[in-house]
Amino acid sequence: MLVISSRQNPFFKSLLKLSSSRRERRKTGQTLLDGTHLLLALADVGGEVEKIILTPAALDNPEVLAVLRRFTAEQCVLDEVLFAELSDLPSTTGIMALYCIPAAAAAKTNGFCVLLDGVQDPGNVGTILRTAAAFGVDQVLLADECADIWSPKVLRAGMGAHFVLEMLEHTNLPAFAAEFDGDLAVTVLEQAIAPYQANLVGDLALVLGSEGAGVSQAMQEMASLRLTIPMGGQIESLNVAAAAAILCYERQRQLGA
Amino acid sequence: MLVISSRQNPFFKSLLKLSSSRRERRKTGQTLLDGTHLLLALADVGGEVEKIILTPAALDNPEVLAVLRRFTAEQCVLDEVLFAELSDLPSTTGIMALYCIPAAAAAKTNGFCVLLDGVQDPGNVGTILRTAAAFGVDQVLLADECADIWSPKVLRAGMGAHFVLEMLEHTNLPAFAAEFDGDLAVTVLEQAIAPYQANLVGDLALVLGSEGAGVSQAMQEMASLRLTIPMGGQIESLNVAAAAAILCYERQRQLGA
Structure with missing residues (x-):
C-alpha cells in the first residue's frame, strides 16, 4: 500500500488548498467531502467522486468499507497526520473524497x-x-x-x-x-x-x-x-x-x- | 497600567481553565462572557460581573468603553496574546468578563x-x-x-x-x-x-x-x-x-x- 506521508507531495498540497481556500475551490471547480455521512448521502442520489482519500486505519473500519462499496473512484491513502490537516471534523472517520462541484442551473422565475x-x-x-x-x-x-x-x-x-x-x-x-x-x-x-x-x-x-x-x-x-x-x-x-x-x-x- | 503578560500568572491560569473545562466551571460556579454583545445583553437586564478582562488596545475602542460604563466591576488588563488564548471569538473585541453562574431555580410543573x-x-x-x-x-x-x-x-x-x-x-x-x-x-x-x-x-x-x-x-x-x-x-x-x-x-x- 502506497501511503502519502510528505507534506511536499503535490496531490496533498492541492487538497490542502481546496480545504481552506474558497478561491481555489472556485478556480478548480472542486471541493472535499469529509466523512461517511456526506459520502453516503451522495451515493444515495447516484453521485460519483473524483478520488477517495483514506487513512491507513480507515481501511479496517466497516463503516468506511460500506462507503467504499458505493463508489468506483480511485483510492489514495494519506498518512494520519496529513489527513488530519485536511479534515474539519472533530472525530474523523478517516475518509474524504475529491468532488467536482456540479454546474449551477439557470435561475428560476417561479416556484x-x-x-x-x-x-x-x-x-x-x-x-x-x-x-x-x-x-x-x-x-x-x-x-x-x-x-x-x-x-x-x-x-x-x-x-x-x-x-x-x-x-x-x-x-x-x-x-x-x-x-x-x-x-x-x-x-x-x-x-x-x-x-x-x-x-x-x-x-x-x-x-x-x-x-x-x-x-x-x-x-x-x-x-x-x-x-x-x-x-x-x-x-x-x-x-x-x-x-x-x-x-x-x-x-x-x-x-x- | 498593569498588564498581565505571564502565562504563569495565577489569575490567567484560572481563566484559562474556565474557558476550556466544564468541570472547572461547575466547581467554581463561574464562567467567562466573551465580547461586547453578551456583556451588553447582561447589562440590559441589570446583571453584574465579577471582573472585567481587557486587552490594552480595547481601552481605545469606543464600543468597549460603552460596555465599561455599564459595569462597576474591577478591571484587569491582559496581554493580547494571553487574551487570544481565552477567547473563542473569530474577531474579538478584546473584552470579556468573569461571571458568577446564577443558581438554578426549582423545576416547574406547568407552563x-x-x-x-x-x-x-x-x-x-x-x-x-x-x-x-x-x-x-x-x-x-x-x-x-x-x-x-x-x-x-x-x-x-x-x-x-x-x-x-x-x-x-x-x-x-x-x-x-x-x-x-x-x-x-x-x-x-x-x-x-x-x-x-x-x-x-x-x-x-x-x-x-x-x-x-x-x-x-x-x-x-x-x-x-x-x-x-x-x-x-x-x-x-x-x-x-x-x-x-x-x-x-x-x-x-x-x-x-
Missing part, C-alpha cells in the same frame, strides 16, 4: 425559492440548505456576501442537502427579484404581518437577511410581502436559520391544512 | 417548558436557548448528556438568552415528566401528527432529542403527544434547533390566531 441576502455564518447557511432540502424548496440563491456553500463547514451542516438542491451562488438578488413571477417576501421587524396572516402557497421567493443587518434596503424596496415572526418573549430576536425553518414550515402548513 | 433530551452540539443548544427566550419559554431543562450551557460556544449562540431564561441542567427528564402537569410532546418520525393538528396552547413540555438518536425511549413512552413536522422534500430531516423553532412558532401561532 418556491429561498434567497440568502448576505447570510455569512457557514453553520447558518448549511442549516438553511438542509431545511430547504427537507421542505422541497425549488432553488436557493445566494448573494456574493454569503458563506461559500462548498466550504467544509457548510457541507457539514448541510447534511447532504447539497446533492438534492438547486443552488446558485453569486446571484444579483435584485435582478433575480425583478424577473421573478410571484411574491417576494422579506423578513423584517416593522410594518409587517405574521406569516400565518399571509398567503404563502403560491410562487414565492423568500428573502433572508444577514445576521447583523437583516434584509438589504434594495430587496426590502422590491418586496410584495413583509413578514415578521410573532414571538412574545423578552428577547425578540431569532437566529436566521431558525427563521428560515419557521417560514418553510408555515408554507407547508398552509399547503397541507 | 411552557422545553426539555433537551441529549442535544450535544453547542451551537444547537445555544440556538435553542435563543429561540426559547424569543418565544417566552418558561423553563429549559437539560439532561446530563447535553452540551454545557455555560461554555463559550453555547453562550455565543445564545446571544444573551442565558440572562433572561430559567434553565436547569443535569435534570432527570423522566422524573420531571412524571411531575409535569400538562402535555408532554415528543418530536418523532412515526405514529405522529402534524404540530398544527395538535393543541399546543396549554401547559406543555416539549421534548427535543439528540442529533443522532432522537428522543429517548423513556421519554417517548411517557409522551401524551407525538409530533412530526410535515416537510415534503427529498431529505426529510431537520436540524434539532430548526425543529425547536418551528414548534415554538406553532404554539405562538395557535395562541395568536
